[in-house]
Amino acid sequence: MHKICVLGLGYIGLPTASMFATHGFQVVGVDVNERVVETLNNGEVHIHEPGLKTLVQAALKSGNLRVASEPEPADVFIIAVPTPLSPVAGLSSPKADLSHVIAAAESIVPYLRPGNLVVLESTVPPRTTLEVLVPILERSGLGVSRDEENHSPQHPGTTASLFYVAHCPERVLPGRILEELIRNDRVIGGVDRASAEMAKALYASFVEGEIFLTDATTAEMVKLMENTYRDVNIALANEFALVAEQLGINVWEAIELANRHPRVNILKPGPGVGGHCIAVDPWFIVQAAPEVTPLIQTARRVNDSMPAHVVELVKRALAEHKTEDRGQETEDKLPSPASSPLSHRIAVLGLAYKANVDDVRESPALRVVESLAALGYELRLCDPHVNAAFPWPLLPLLEAVKGADCLVLLTDHAEFAALKPQVVGPLMRYRRLVDTRGAASKPQEWAAEGFQVMILGDGKAEEQEG
Numbered sequence: 001m002h003k004i005c006v007l008g009l010g011y012i013g014l015p016t017a018s019m020f021a022t023h024g025f026q027v028v029g030v031d032v033n034e035r036v037v038e039t040l041n042n043g044e045v046h047i048h049e050p051g052l053k054t055l056v057q058a059a060l061k062s063g064n065l066r067v068a069s070e071p072e073p074a075d076v077f078i079i080a081v082p083t084p085l086s087p088v089a090g091l092s093s094p095k096a097d098l099s100h101v102i103a104a105a106e107s108i109v110p111y112l113r114p115g116n117l118v119v120l121e122s123t124v125p126p127r128t129t130l131e132v133l134v135p136i137l138e139r140s141g142l143g144v145s146r147d148e149e150n151h152s153p154q155h156p157g158t159t160a161s162l163f164y165v166a167h168c169p170e171r172v173l174p175g176r177i178l179e180e181l182i183r184n185d186r187v188i189g190g191v192d193r194a195s196a197e198m199a200k201a202l203y204a205s206f207v208e209g210e211i212f213l214t215d216a217t218t219a220e221m222v223k224l225m226e227n228t229y230r231d232v233n234i235a236l237a238n239e240f241a242l243v244a245e246q247l248g249i250n251v252w253e254a255i256e257l258a259n260r261h262p263r264v265n266i267l268k269p270g271p272g273v274g275g276h277c278i279a280v281d282p283w284f285i286v287q288a289a290p291e292v293t294p295l296i297q298t299a300r301r302v303n304d305s306m307p308a309h310v311v312e313l314v315k316r317a318l319a320e321h322k323t324e325d326r327g328q329e330t331e332d333k334l335p336s337p338a339s340s341p342l343s344h345r346i347a348v349l350g351l352a353y354k355a356n357v358d359d360v361r362e363s364p365a366l367r368v369v370e371s372l373a374a375l376g377y378e379l380r381l382c383d384p385h386v387n388a389a390f391p392w393p394l395l396p397l398l399e400a401v402k403g404a405d406c407l408v409l410l411t412d413h414a415e416f417a418a419l420k421p422q423v424v425g426p427l428m429r430y431r432r433l434v435d436t437r438g439a440a441s442k443p444q445e446w447a448a449e450g451f452q453v454m455i456l457g458d459g460k461a462e463e464q465e466g
């Protein structure tokens with residue numbers, strides 16, 4: 001196993017290809033997007049992730065990593081392409097779009113040789129490895145290694161006309177990808193034992209965590225269960241937040257206290273769940289077993305309903321106009337409480353799906369922004385981490401805040417958590433803060449500066465305000 005062909009140079013494929021290249025393998029990284037290939041060949045990196053640029057540049061400089069548009073013969077093929085959701089007509093639950101996995105697998109077929117190992121890293125619905133990937137690869141005329149007893153696991157790859165397949169799901173956290181790629185335990189599901197052992201030998205070249213072997217479908221399910229566990233737990237936190245708002249208690253305080261129990265670990269409420277993983281993967285389990293997954297489906301819907309709740313909070317904050325919350329003496333005509341949304345200017349802080357990343361995929365902040373824009377509010381957007389094209393311009397922080405009637409904090413970037421009411425207050429037209437992440441430090445400090453503070457899940461503060 002000397003040469004590896006990695007298909008898909010995104011958030012997972014690029015770090016993985018670079019990691020193998022810096023651990024002595026000859027790696028060819030393949031992407032169907034010409035712009036990605038061009039960017040990397042120019043020594044630039046299209047993904048922002050701590051340490052990634054240095055690693056990629058080291059891999060390219062060593063000559064062990066090359067970037068290309070087409071696969072080529074190799075000992076190992078690693079598929080790391082996206083598996084987004086696609087809506088299904090007539091169904092309320094979306095399904096996995098496997099088109100990229102299928103295209104990547106098909107592109108390997110002409111190059112597949114006996115003894116090759118194919119690893120699927122993309123997150124997929126249960127049984128995809130066995131029922132989608134393997135049949136495509138068998139179009140090569142070769143057969144997948146299935147029966148451990150027919151050949152010795154000590155000498156995998158020696159049986160004529162067989163290839164090997166394993167599912168080795170990525171488990172790394174955006175923002176900490178490189179560290180977790182090395183340190184996290186890995187679960188490897190082989191189509192058979194020989195496949196799993198081969199994949200283990202490969203990943204052991206850089207993985208310092210433990211590597212556990214199982215079958216392919218169990219590995220698929222393990223990955224989905226991890227993200228579903230988090231989604232359901234966050235939905236619970238969000239539901240608690242809604243209850244807390246009604247009961248007049250502070251959910252953040254209540255969760256902190258509940259988590260002092262040795263067997264309780266409730267996650268944080270927020271404006272919803274984003275990213276390409278947690279908001280997506282539970283649907284892959286639902287698609288496999290719709291009848292027996294009411295809890296998973298409800299959790300998804302609870303989390304998906306949070307952006308609409310945030311919009312309600314913003315509307316309420318703007319309606320609860322108080323005369324003394326005026327921010328600065330300004331030439332602007334001040335909107336009255338009953339004035340149309342058009343006259344309200346909102347500074348939206350954060351578009352990324354979570355703190356300190358540049359990724360806006362499935363971000364609940366975008367849902368909130370779309371709804372507020374549809375309601376006619378004037379929006380001033382700020383996200384110092386995001387560099388994507390939007391229908392609205394992205395402004396520097398103080399520019400976004402200037403003349404605003406309300407700050408709406410949607411992503412808990414470090415820059416926003418460090419915001420000082422003494423700095424932003426005087427720039428605003430009215431002093432209002434809607435904090436959907438419990439992120440603004442010391443709400444009392446904001447209140448002391450004349451801010452009307454509304455924190456998602458904090459019914460206590462609202463009662464005191466009222």
Ligand code: SAJ
Pocket residue numbers: 123170171172173174226227230234267268269270271272273274275276277278353354355
């Ligand atoms: N979120 C909350 N409350 C919380 C935690 C998260 O509302 O208490 C929100 C975040 O703001 C974000 C979303 O959930 O919108 C997901 O963020 P995350 O940091 O929990 O997870 P991801 O999507 O960045 O990465 C997850 C990780 N999975 C698990 O932690 C089980 C990562 O290890 C996976 O590799 C990744 O999905 C993936 O690629 O599947």
